[in-house]
Amino acid sequence: MAKAKTNYTCTECGGILNKWAGQCPSCQQWNTLVETIIEVGGNRFSNTHQSLAQTAPVLNLADIETEDIPRFGTGIEEFDRVLGGGLVPGGVVLIGGDPGIGKSTLLLQALASLSKLKKVLYVSGEESGSQIALRAKRLMLDATDLHLQAEIQLEKILNTLADYKPQVVVIDSIQTVYSDALSSAPGSVAQVRECAAQLTRIAKGNNITMILVGHVTKDGALAGPRVLEHIVDTVLYFEGDTHSSFRLVRAIKNRFGAVNELGVFAMTEKGLKGVSNPSALFLSQHDTPVAGSCVMVTQEGTRPLLVEIQALVDTSHAPNAKRLSVGLDQNRLAMLLAVLHRHAGVAASDQDVFINAVGGVKITEPAADLAVLLAINSSMRNKPLPRGLVVFGEVGLAGEIRPAPRGQERLREAAKLGFSIAIIPKSNAPKQKIEGLQIIAVDRIDEALSKVRDIDGLLE
Numbered sequence: 279m280a281k282a283k284t285n286y287t288c289t290e291c292g293g294i295l296n297k298w299a300g301q302c303p304s305c306q307q308w309n310t311l312v313e314t315i316i317e318v319g320g321n322r323f324s325n326t327h328q329s330l331a332q333t334a335p336v337l338n339l340a341d342i343e344t345e346d347i348p349r350f351g352t353g354i355e356e357f358d359r360v361l362g363g364g365l366v367p368g369g370v371v372l373i374g375g376d377p378g379i380g381k382s383t384l385l386l387q388a389l390a391s392l393s394k395l396k397k398v399l400y401v402s403g404e405e406s407g408s409q410i411a412l413r414a415k416r417l418m419l420d421a422t423d424l425h426l427q428a429e430i431q432l433e434k435i436l437n438t439l440a441d442y443k444p445q446v447v448v449i450d451s452i453q454t455v456y457s458d459a460l461s462s463a464p465g466s467v468a469q470v471r472e473c474a475a476q477l478t479r480i481a482k483g484n485n486i487t488m489i490l491v492g493h494v495t496k497d498g499a500l501a502g503p504r505v506l507e508h509i510v511d512t513v514l515y516f517e518g519d520t521h522s523s524f525r526l527v528r529a530i531k532n533r534f535g536a537v538n539e540l541g542v543f544a545m546t547e548k549g550l551k552g553v554s555n556p557s558a559l560f561l562s563q564h565d566t567p568v569a570g571s572c573v574m575v576t577q578e579g580t581r582p583l584l585v586e587i588q589a590l591v592d593t594s595h596a597p598n599a600k601r602l603s604v605g606l607d608q609n610r611l612a613m614l615l616a617v618l619h620r621h622a623g624v625a626a627s628d629q630d631v632f633i634n635a636v637g638g639v640k641i642t643e644p645a646a647d648l649a650v651l652l653a654i655n656s657s658m659r660n661k662p663l664p665r666g667l668v669v670f671g672e673v674g675l676a677g678e679i680r681p682a683p684r685g686q687e688r689l690r691e692a693a694k695l696g697f698s699i700a701i702i703p704k705s706n707a708p709k710q711k712i713e714g715l716q717i718i719a720v721d722r723i724d725e726a727l728s729k730v731r732d733i734d735g736l737l738e
Contacts, residue, residue: 280499284314286299286302286312286313286314287309287311287314288302288305288307288503289502289503290307290310290503290504290506291503292467292503295474296307299707300577305558305716306311308649312467313467314467315528319722328733330478337631347366347534348365348366348367348658349362349366350365350367350395351364351365352365353392356541356552357527357529357552359539359540359579359581360527360528360529360540360565361512361532362516362534362536362539363535365446365487367486368481368486368487369512370482370488370489370511370512371487372413372452372489372490372500372507372512373490373491374491374492374494374501374515374516375516376494379518379525380545381491382405382410383545384549384550385450386400386419386549386670387549389448390419390421392420393423394420394423394467396446397443397445398425398444398445398447398448399444399446399447399448400424400447401448401449401455402426402428403450403451403484404450404454404526404648407426407428409526417548418548425442430454430464431457432457432458433458434454434456445485446487446730447488449477449490449491450491450693451490452473452477452502452506453470455473455477456473457472457473457476459472460472463502465493465500470501470502471502471503471505471506474490474510490510498515505537507531510531511532513532513535514528514529515528516525517638518638519638522638523545523546524542524543524559525542525545526540526541526542526638526639527541528578529579529698536580539578539580539581540578540579541671557583560583560584560585560636561573561584561586561636562586566619566662568662569661569662570589570590570607570653571588571653572649572652572656572667572671573586573649573667573668573669573697574586574649574668574670575691576641576643576645576670577643577645577684577687578681582687582690584691584695585635585646586636586637587633587649587650588633588634589632589633590631591626591632592629592632593629594628597686598620600614600632602630602633603634603637604634604635605634605635606635606644606650610647611633614647614650614654614673617651617673617674617677617723618651618654618723620677622724622727624655624658629658633653633654644672645682647671647672647673648679648723649669649670650695652726661734664699664733664734666701668697668699668701669701670682670703670706671701671702678721679704681705682702682706685705685706685708689706689715692715693712693714696716698716699715699716699718700716700718701718702720704719704720704721706719
């Protein structure tokens with residue numbers, strides 16, 4: 279028997295090489311080339327007797343009539359928020375997360391709610407029908423109108439979609455689906471790319487809303503080729519610690535709404551429930567103010583959230599001081615410590631510095647810089663920041679404090695939750711006074727530290 283011919287495919291960009299290399303020449307990523315079998319045979323779309331796309335006429339952009347995208351809710355408010363207002367007919371959503379974090383639970387709840395209004399289908403490749411029925415019973419869901427198919431062969435799934443004609447379909451998960459047209463194993467780069475492409479084409483051609491569940495790697499990124507994220511309309515990530523009851527769903531890509539939108543859920547005995555006031559999750563309850571704690575307002579999509587930043591600074595007993603950050607960028611922490619030393623005269627070269635964002639939230643925006651530096655300074659002085667203080671602002675390498683977007687919304691959220699003092703960039707200073715909130719606008723980091731000391735003096 280002749281040996282099957284193989285090549286090497288990059289899991290990040292989909293690039294193809296004839297021989298293995300440590301680095302992909304297309305995307306410059308290391309150790310991403312995996313061996314795949316070269317497929318031979320007829321047209322991969324021959325079983326559908328049609329090409330990938332019809333030839334479309336050339337139109338003038340100004341002559342094309344626009345219309346609002348119709349949406350329909352899932353019955354789960356936080357899920358609809360992340361999706362940009364609900365699901366879109368013909369839209370393809372890819373959702374990924376760690377094993378056991380709640381992907382299947384959330385989608386089963388959404389389908390059970392949608393089944394009252396839409397024709398839905400749950401295609402399971404990882405669990406049997408009895409397992410899913412048991413979960414629905416445990417969650418006390420009304421699954422009378424929810425239809426299920428336990429299948430992993432792509433051609434059989436496509437036949438079911440053609441016969442049953444559902445309006446909403448969940449594929450759990452795309453890594454388990456395989457096509458007979460390819461000889462490689464399920465979950466391989468070729469299988470994932472081909473199956474996702476054909477399912478997306480069917481969804482677009484028949485106006486089916488399709489939700490694909492994707493596995494993640496040990497680094498937390500979606501497994502499979504990077505093209506998987508490019509061909510879908512929306513990419514959602516499940517975040518959070520499986521040992522905690524709280525889950526975060528974040529939109530990384532959304533062609534029909536805002537990116538970086540955040541949905542907050544609590545895992546209960548009856549499944550995932552939306553959290554109406556998520557700021558309460560990320561604020562610790564201290565009877566008395568503690569050193570090294572600073573509250574900031576971060577903006578997640580359209581939602582302002584109050585998050586507590588904690589810092590612990592201790593004398594280092596090793597030649598190289600430790601710099602550890604949880605929930606924030608560790609490289610940015612090293613930069614901020616250099617700014618603190620150079621422009622505020624606070625040295626931490628012989629100190630171990632640990633930073634944590636309470637509640638397991640990940641903060642990617644630079645508006646957390648000022649809160650991090652104030653928390654570090656508070657821990658070094660072993661003196662708590664004033665009660666009721668909230669801050670935000672980006673700190674530049676020259677020591678300047680730059681404005682953050684949507685400053686007014688952040689301040690209103692802080693005032694609504696009872697905070698009384700805000701240290702913010704001068705460019706974010708509101709033109710009108712916000713009731714119950716004292717605004718202190720600063721230009722530089724040394725000025726911000728001076729204002730904190732002034733407030734401490736007045737309180738004493």
